[in-house]
Structure formats: structure tokens, C-alpha cells
Amino acid sequence: MSNESYPASASADGIGRLQHAVSERYGRLKDLLVYSSLYLVVVAVAEVLTAMVALSLPLSLAPVVVGLVTFAVYVGDRVADADTDELSNPDQSAFVRRHGRTLSTLSAAAYGLALALSLTAGPLALAITLLPGAFWVLYASDWLPSVGARLTRLKDVLLVNSGVVAGAWAVALLGLPLAFAGAAPTATAAVVFTYFFVDTFVNTEIPNVGDRHADAAIGVSTLPVVFGVARTRRILYAVEASLGVFVAWAFFEGLLSAALAGGVLAGLAYTLAVTAFVGRTEAYSRLAIAGELKALVVLAVVLAFGV
Amino acid sequence: MNLLVPLLFVSVAVGAAAAVLAWRERPEPGATPLAGLLLGQCVWSVSIVFQLQATGVASKLFWLRFSWVGVVIIPVAWLLFALEYTGRDQFARPRYVVLLSLVPAVTVLLAATGGFHDLLYARVYTTASGAVEIREGGLWYWFIAGYTYLLGLSGVILLVDLLASEAVTFRSQGIALVVGLLAPWVTNALFIVGVLPVGAVDPTPVAFSLSGVIYLGALTRFRLLGTSPAPKKRARQFLFDRMQEGAVVVDINDHIVDINDSGIDILGVTASEVLGSPAGTVIPEYERFPEEGALSGHLTVGDASGGHPYDVTVTGITNVRGVPIGRVVTFHDISKHLRQQQRLEVLNRILRHNIRTETNVIHGYVDRFADDEDARVVKRRALRIEEIGRKGREAIELFDEGREDGEPKPLARLLERCVDGVRESHPEAVVDCDLPEEDVAVAGLLTPVFSNVLANAVEHNPCDRPRVRVTTRIEGDRVLVSVADDGPGIDDYELQVLEEGTESALVHGSGLGLWIVKWGAEIAGGDVRFAENDPTGSVVTVEVPLLDRSADDRSVANGRPSDGDRLR
Known part of the structure; x- marks a missing residue:
């Protein structure tokens, strides 16, 4: 009897060990994707592909360059802010500290590679590739205050902080595929730019709700710090609603295809649902990731109905 | 391309x-x-x-x-x-x-x-x-x-x-x-x-x-x-500028090429006015300074209202090929040290002369008044006061000798003298002494240290025939002298006070003997340890470094047939 039950027990142990191993590996993969900002690379590449589809641009190295720059800037930011993030995001801070030197070297190498690749598309592509890095220096690093006592990090200034991030990414997401294709900006490109700008602005303010106490402690002014959580939610509703009206107008003006307008509006509905959780959850890290993943929803709709 | x-x-x-x-x-x-x-x-x-x-x-x-x-x-x-x-x-x-x-x-x-x-x-x-x-x-x-x-x-x-x-x-x-x-x-x-x-x-x-x-x-x-x-570079400059001693760097032609903050304060000048100037025009009695080494006596720098005395040391600077390129003159303020020395001299005089005179007077007067038990108690107490005065003098001399770096003396001769002293003052005591086999030298200031350890071992022993054993052991460049007795042992309270290193009106030892042992051992570059003896008594071990012997001491030691001729 015991002989018969032994293999069953061993099998159960084996499954348990396997489950543990899978769970451990999944945990590590999740840490790698989330804490190293790799998921943001996927999101950024999806947005560039959306822009390329919307503007009917040929396939180029633009998504690769945007992905590399996204990785470089966000990882660089997390390495630089590992100390201040300890309060608001201790797990991420611990991960970044543990792999600090590797992440720092990888992000620097990613930026160097992105710049080299952008050279193939000419000076404009190089300038646009430089833009997020230059904005990061102005936005997040302590260089600006170090050159003059009256200057402050743009990250500390209300609306300017999210505006700079949104502007830099909107230019990069739209400008790079245009530069790589050698195409001129069009009215449709302007609409896509506005969409990227507003979308990135909202996605920047959602995680700020979770960071409000830490931000207030280090003097960073964000919407939740200045207006509180409930009013921030209402402001974000208003911004998203305005974007919806703008997209509908652009569609009726013939500036956007039905597939793109549908994709953006589907994405907006998704974002409104995410925004509804602002002030009603404490899992802001997950909420921020959910907000960012909207780009995949938009790309899926655009590809499903546009191609 | x-x-x-x-x-x-x-x-x-x-x-x-x-x-x-x-x-x-x-x-x-x-x-x-x-x-x-x-x-x-x-x-x-x-x-x-x-x-x-x-x-x-x-x-x-x-x-x-x-x-x-x-x-x-x-x-x-x-x-x-x-x-x-x-x-x-x-x-x-x-x-x-x-x-x-x-x-x-x-x-x-x-x-x-x-x-x-x-x-x-x-x-x-x-x-x-x-x-x-x-x-x-x-x-x-x-x-x-x-x-x-x-x-x-x-x-x-x-x-x-x-x-x-x-x-x-x-x-x-x-x-x-x-x-x-x-x-x-x-x-x-x-x-x-x-x-x-x-x-x-x-x-x-x-x-x-x-x-x-x-x-x-x-x-x-x-x-x-x-x-x-x-x-690295800044740290060296920082240390030079902030060192407590004044320092003046002169080139081979005795022109001042650098001066630190303390040097500026001591000489009462500004850096800009002295840099490049001949040292003789800025530093008093510069012509008296040696080429290298310490200036004999001290140098007084200051105005008529009161100068400060300094020990002056000149150190040569050479380049990588060993060719002299300049010198550093350092000024060490010894005014505090001289004041302290003055106070000790006065204290020494009081302990040596005044206390002894006063106790002699008490002794003489008591003899004239009575010869009963009360008179004997007063005379014993007077002698005790004189003893305390003597220990005080020993402590002061210890500090004086410490400043003079403790002349090396042959350990065997030094121990023999101490043992003879205790045998003479306490003939009832049995003192065995194993002198070191090697002819080694230690700081001469250790005499009162060993005398006090031996006296303690005998005086605080209530037995009729107190037994004391002195042993020596050489370990590398240090020697351990142990004094074991069969008395009641040293009180823990006394040792605790000694370990803490300070006394107050409420917490203090019973005398100066153990302090002299501790201070002397420390001044000689060693330490003292206390342990219990088996079955009773205590073992006091003084561990001190061995020193190079002076020529005079070697000739004296060589006269003793039992001594070796090893020089350390």
C-alpha cells in the first residue's frame, strides 16, 4: 500500500516544486517587466506603430529607436530616483538598488544605440531622439538647480512636470516615424500629436496620486498634491472628455480614419474606467500600469479595423 | 571609407x-x-x-x-x-x-x-x-x-x-x-x-x-x-594648514615658501607678507636653529606683553634622489607643559619638605606630651601622612621621568634593588626572585612601579611570614614581570576604580600605590594586569617593552658574572 502511495506523494511534491519554481520565475519576470520599465517599452512601441498606421508610414527603425529611448530614460530616471522612491515604491526601489549598476549601464548603452540608429535617418531624427534625454535632464535630474539657485527641477513645478513629459513623448512618438520616413507633418499628424500629448499627460498624473505624500514631502507639485485626490479625478475626467470631443471632431472633419477614431475612443473609454478608480483604490502602481496598457487596446482596435 | x-x-x-x-x-x-x-x-x-x-x-x-x-x-x-x-x-x-x-x-x-x-x-x-x-x-x-x-x-x-x-x-x-x-x-x-x-x-x-x-x-x-x-592632494594641504603645530617650509636658501595657519598665528604675520621672505627676518633667533633636529631649549615668540614658549624641530626635505631641497620648521607650543611642570615642582617641594617637616614636628610634640596608646595612634597617623607624601613625590617623579623618555636600565639590577628594599623594610617577609636569564633593559622609571607592587604584596598581607614570588618572562620584544603573594588579594573595589581611570569624592581607592603602578607601566609603554593567586592572594603582572641599553648600563651590567651580554 505504501509502495503504491509513494509515487503519488512524490508526484505531488514534484508538482508543488514545479509550481513554486514557475511562481518564482513568474515573479522575477514580473519584477523585470515592471520595475525595469520594460512594459513601458512595449507600450511606447505600440504607440509608434499606431502613429505609423494612422499616418500610413512605411516600416522603419523608428519603433526600435523609441523603444530604446523609452528604456534608457525611464530606467535612468528610476536609478536616479532610487532613494526618493524608497518611500512611495519600496519594492521597485529595492529592485533598482540591487541591479543598479547593470540597469545604469544598460540604459546608457540603450541611449547610445538609439542615437547611433537615429543617425541613419538624418539630423531631424537625431534631434528628436535627443529630445527625451534633454527633457529628462531638465525635468528630473538635479542639473538645472545646480546651475542656478533660482532654477528648480521642472519635475517640481505643477503642470510643467506632466506637460514636459507629455510634450517630449508626443514629439518622439510622432516625430521619429515621420523623420525616419522623411514625411512632412500633416493635419492628421497634429491630431495624433494632440492625442499622444493628452494621453501621456493623464498617464503621468494617475501614478502621481499614489505618490502624492512622497511628492509633497520632497516638494514636487502635482495635481493630487495641489488639488487633492477627488478633484484630480474630476480634472482627469474633464481632460479625457475634451479629448473625446476633439477626436470626434477630427473624425467628422475627415482628419482621422474610422479605425483610428474608433481605436482612440475605445482607448478613452478604457482610460475613463481606469480614472474612475482614482481615489477608490490604494493599488496605484497597478492602476498606472493599467492606464499605460491602453496603448495596446488602441493598437489592437486600429489593427483589427484598419488593416 | x-x-x-x-x-x-x-x-x-x-x-x-x-x-x-x-x-x-x-x-x-x-x-x-x-x-x-x-x-x-x-x-x-x-x-x-x-x-x-x-x-x-x-x-x-x-x-x-x-x-x-x-x-x-x-x-x-x-x-x-x-x-x-x-x-x-x-x-x-x-x-x-x-x-x-x-x-x-x-x-x-x-x-x-x-x-x-x-x-x-x-x-x-x-x-x-x-x-x-x-x-x-x-x-x-x-x-x-x-x-x-x-x-x-x-x-x-x-x-x-x-x-x-x-x-x-x-x-x-x-x-x-x-x-x-x-x-x-x-x-x-x-x-x-x-x-x-x-x-x-x-x-x-x-x-x-x-x-x-x-x-x-x-x-x-x-x-x-x-x-x-x-x-588626496587637498587632504595633505588641509592637514598642513590645520595642524595644531605651526609649520614653516623654507627652501634651500632659507626663504619661506609655505606657512600654515598656526604658523601665521604664532609669528603674527600674514602669508602674503612672509612668503618669499628670508626666514631670518620673520622667525626670531633663526640663526640658532639646527640644520636638522630639535632646537636646544625653547624659543619664545611674542611681544613684550607676554610671549609663548615653543619647542622647535627642523626636518629636512629631500627630492627623489635624496638631494636636500628645503626644510620644515615646526613650532610646538609648550606653555601649557611648562605651567604644568612648574605646578608639579611646587607640589613636589610641598610633599618633600613641608609635609615631612610638619609630621616631624607632630612626632616631636607628641613625645613631649605623653607615651600612651593615644600618643602612639597620633604618631602612626603622622607617619602615614609622611608615607602618603612620599608616594605623592614618587608619582610626580614618575611623570617627570616619563617626559624624559625613561632612561633604559637593566631589568635584573632594577628588580634586585626593589627586592632588597622590601626585604630590608619587611624582614619578616620571604621574597623569592627569579631574575631574567637574558641581560635585558626596561625603562628606568619602573623602579617605583616594582617597589609599590612588592610593598603592596607584603604590607597588606596579615600573615606572620608573608611570601612573595617574583618571576620574569620574555615574550618577543616585551617582558612580563609577575609578583605573586599569599595575602588576602586586592579588593575588587580598588581594581574597579583603577580600571575606570578616574576617582571622585565618593568613589576612590585607598591610596596612591596602585595608581603609581598603573601610571608607571603605561608611561613605560606597557600595562598592568591583576589576577587571583591559587589558593589565595593576587598576581600582579607588569608587561613592558624591552629597550635598547645605553653604553653605561651595559658596562655596569657586564660586571655582573650572572648577566649575559645580549643587547636589545
Whole structure:
């Protein structure tokens, strides 16, 4: 009897060990994707592909360059802010500290590679590739205050902080595929730019709700710090609603295809649902990731109905 | 030429990555200039790529002229890096940066206005194959080339010290930095003399990709910027400036070349008025100073209202070949020490003369009044007071001898004398002594230490025939003298007070004997340990270093047949 039950027990142990191993590996993969900002690379590449589809641009190295720059800037930011993030995001801070030197070297190498690749598309592509890095220096690093006592990090200034991030990414997401294709900006490109700008602005303010106490402690002014959580939610509703009206107008003006307008509006509905959780959850890290993943929803709709 | 383009891409990728890493290391010394250097390299490489990509002559000329921005950043950034990295950041202040950037700024201006003059010309040629080729030259071209090499060489000279550093990390950093610079410099030199088969395109930025790889390696592997020698130079200057002793550095002709803050205070001068002056006109009695060593007696410096006495020491400075190049004169303020010595002399006189006189008087008067038990108690107490006075004198003499560094004495003779002393004062005691087999010497000031240990062992022993055993053991360059008795042992309270090192009105020992033992052992460079003896009593072990014997003591010791002749 015991002989018969032994293999069953061993099998159960084996499954348990396997489950543990899978769970451990999944945990590590999740840490790698989330804490190293790799998921943001996927999101950024999806947005560039959306822009390329919307503007009917040929396939180029633009998504690769945007992905590399996204990785470089966000990882660089997390390495630089590992100390201040300890309060608001201790797990991420611990991960970044543990792999600090590797992440720092990888992000620097990613930026160097992105710049080299952008050279193939000419000076404009190089300038646009430089833009997020230059904005990061102005936005997040302590260089600006170090050159003059009256200057402050743009990250500390209300609306300017999210505006700079949104502007830099909107230019990069739209400008790079245009530069790589050698195409001129069009009215449709302007609409896509506005969409990227507003979308990135909202996605920047959602995680700020979770960071409000830490931000207030280090003097960073964000919407939740200045207006509180409930009013921030209402402001974000208003911004998203305005974007919806703008997209509908652009569609009726013939500036956007039905597939793109549908994709953006589907994405907006998704974002409104995410925004509804602002002030009603404490899992802001997950909420921020959910907000960012909207780009995949938009790309899926655009590809499903546009191609 | 085909190979050059991908290499330029690599140069940009590696240079930009290294620049980002260097930028992140701010505010480490040298981080910002290094990022600037790598940025200059990237600008240069990018300009060449776009120059090659450009189809029209005008845009080729634009990128050629734009490349000068990167070209001229590099030497300035390199020199600033070397200055900051080697701790000479006082020369990397904005005014010097502006000064160093004047020639580069003029160069960029001349490049931008190249169409109007020939100082930095760029002439367009069409080759036999129809390709457009641009060549540069002009008077300013050679001037900026010379300027670039001058700054490059200056930076290398500053970093040469690192190559000879004792620390492997700094040596590796130095090699990485110098090789990283030499690669593009050599490439550029070969290009200028026309040896490289690259046509009119300067391949120097490609060589900078090698520099980028080396700097990346140095940043990550050798902790370039993470472990920086910059504080070393400043720390030495800081110590010199802030040391408590006054210090004046004179050259071989006795002119003052440096003086620290304390030196300025002591001499009552300002640095600007004494630097370069003959030392004799600034330092009193300078002619009395020895070439090297301590000045005999002390030097009083100060005005009529009251000067301060100083011990003066002169130390020679030599160059790497051992040739004298100057001297450092140090002034050690001994006014506190002299005041203390004065107080001890007065105290010594009171303990030696006054107390003894007063106790003698008490003794004499008591004899005249009565001869009963009360009178005997008063006489015993008077003797006790005299004993305390004697111990006090011993302590003072101990400190005096301590200042005179304790003349070496043969241990055997010193112990014999102490043992004879206790046998004489306590004939009932049985004292065994194992003298050291080797002829070794210890500080002469240990006499009261051993006397007190022996006296304690006998005096506090209530037995009719107290037994004491003295043993010695040599361990390396130290000797352990143990005194074991069969008395009641030393009270824990006494030992606790001794261990804490301080006494108060409420917490104190019963006398001075144990303090003399502890102080004496410590002044002689050793210590004292207490343990319980088996079955009863205590073992006091004094551990002190062995000293070199003086010639006189050796001759005395050699007269003893039992002594060896070993010199330590």
C-alpha cells in the first residue's frame, strides 16, 4: 500500500516544486517587466506603430529607436530616483538598488544605440531622439538647480512636470516615424500629436496620486498634491472628455480614419474606467500600469479595423 | 571609407553611452568634464556622418564647419577633467574655463565665417572619379591644432602621477585614461601628416570610440569617478594648514615658501607678507636653529606683553634622489607643559619638605606630651601622612621621568634593588626572585612601579611570614614581570576604580600605590594586569617593552658574572 502511495506523494511534491519554481520565475519576470520599465517599452512601441498606421508610414527603425529611448530614460530616471522612491515604491526601489549598476549601464548603452540608429535617418531624427534625454535632464535630474539657485527641477513645478513629459513623448512618438520616413507633418499628424500629448499627460498624473505624500514631502507639485485626490479625478475626467470631443471632431472633419477614431475612443473609454478608480483604490502602481496598457487596446482596435 | 561609416556609428553609440554614465556620476570630481569630452567626440562623429550623408556641397561644408564645435570641446574638457580628477579643482573654476575656451570660441567663430577669410579655410575639390572632397588648412588651423595638443599634453602630465600611484585602482585608472587619450591623438597626428589612407575625412572620432570603450571599462571596472584620487592632494594641504603645530617650509636658501595657519598665528604675520621672505627676518633667533633636529631649549615668540614658549624641530626635505631641497620648521607650543611642570615642582617641594617637616614636628610634640596608646595612634597617623607624601613625590617623579623618555636600565639590577628594599623594610617577609636569564633593559622609571607592587604584596598581607614570588618572562620584544603573594588579594573595589581611570569624592581607592603602578607601566609603554593567586592572594603582572641599553648600563651590567651580554 505504501509502495503504491509513494509515487503519488512524490508526484505531488514534484508538482508543488514545479509550481513554486514557475511562481518564482513568474515573479522575477514580473519584477523585470515592471520595475525595469520594460512594459513601458512595449507600450511606447505600440504607440509608434499606431502613429505609423494612422499616418500610413512605411516600416522603419523608428519603433526600435523609441523603444530604446523609452528604456534608457525611464530606467535612468528610476536609478536616479532610487532613494526618493524608497518611500512611495519600496519594492521597485529595492529592485533598482540591487541591479543598479547593470540597469545604469544598460540604459546608457540603450541611449547610445538609439542615437547611433537615429543617425541613419538624418539630423531631424537625431534631434528628436535627443529630445527625451534633454527633457529628462531638465525635468528630473538635479542639473538645472545646480546651475542656478533660482532654477528648480521642472519635475517640481505643477503642470510643467506632466506637460514636459507629455510634450517630449508626443514629439518622439510622432516625430521619429515621420523623420525616419522623411514625411512632412500633416493635419492628421497634429491630431495624433494632440492625442499622444493628452494621453501621456493623464498617464503621468494617475501614478502621481499614489505618490502624492512622497511628492509633497520632497516638494514636487502635482495635481493630487495641489488639488487633492477627488478633484484630480474630476480634472482627469474633464481632460479625457475634451479629448473625446476633439477626436470626434477630427473624425467628422475627415482628419482621422474610422479605425483610428474608433481605436482612440475605445482607448478613452478604457482610460475613463481606469480614472474612475482614482481615489477608490490604494493599488496605484497597478492602476498606472493599467492606464499605460491602453496603448495596446488602441493598437489592437486600429489593427483589427484598419488593416 | 566604407568601413569608416559603421565605425563612426559605433563611435557615437559608445561615446554617448559613456557620456551618459559619466554624467550620472556627477558631482564626482571630473565627471562633468568627462561627459563634455565624450559629448564633443559624439558631435564630431555625428558631423562627419552627416557630412558624408550630405549630397550638396553647401550642406557638406555646413557639417564640416559644425564639426569644429565638437573638435574644440575635447581638449578643453580633457584638461578640465585632469585638473578636477587630480584634485586641482581650483583651476577648473568658471574664470579658467572661460579663459581656456577663448581659443576654441574664436575657432568656432572662424569656422562659421569661413566663407569670408582664409584663416581656417575649407576648399572644395572634385576628384577624378567626380567625388567632392573638402580639405582644410590655414594659419588658424595649425594654431588650434597646436593648442589642442598643448592642452592634451598638459592633461597627460597631470595624470602621470596616477601611473606611479601605489594603489592598483589609481594605476589602472591612469593607464585607461592615458591610453584612451593617446588613441585618438595618435590617429589625428597620423591623419594630419597624411599617413592614413582615408582621404580628406578625419578618422580621429573613430579612434575616440576606442576611448569610449576604455572609459566605459574604466567607469565600470576600475571605478573611475567612483574611486577618485582628487581628495588626496587637498587632504595633505588641509592637514598642513590645520595642524595644531605651526609649520614653516623654507627652501634651500632659507626663504619661506609655505606657512600654515598656526604658523601665521604664532609669528603674527600674514602669508602674503612672509612668503618669499628670508626666514631670518620673520622667525626670531633663526640663526640658532639646527640644520636638522630639535632646537636646544625653547624659543619664545611674542611681544613684550607676554610671549609663548615653543619647542622647535627642523626636518629636512629631500627630492627623489635624496638631494636636500628645503626644510620644515615646526613650532610646538609648550606653555601649557611648562605651567604644568612648574605646578608639579611646587607640589613636589610641598610633599618633600613641608609635609615631612610638619609630621616631624607632630612626632616631636607628641613625645613631649605623653607615651600612651593615644600618643602612639597620633604618631602612626603622622607617619602615614609622611608615607602618603612620599608616594605623592614618587608619582610626580614618575611623570617627570616619563617626559624624559625613561632612561633604559637593566631589568635584573632594577628588580634586585626593589627586592632588597622590601626585604630590608619587611624582614619578616620571604621574597623569592627569579631574575631574567637574558641581560635585558626596561625603562628606568619602573623602579617605583616594582617597589609599590612588592610593598603592596607584603604590607597588606596579615600573615606572620608573608611570601612573595617574583618571576620574569620574555615574550618577543616585551617582558612580563609577575609578583605573586599569599595575602588576602586586592579588593575588587580598588581594581574597579583603577580600571575606570578616574576617582571622585565618593568613589576612590585607598591610596596612591596602585595608581603609581598603573601610571608607571603605561608611561613605560606597557600595562598592568591583576589576577587571583591559587589558593589565595593576587598576581600582579607588569608587561613592558624591552629597550635598547645605553653604553653605561651595559658596562655596569657586564660586571655582573650572572648577566649575559645580549643587547636589545
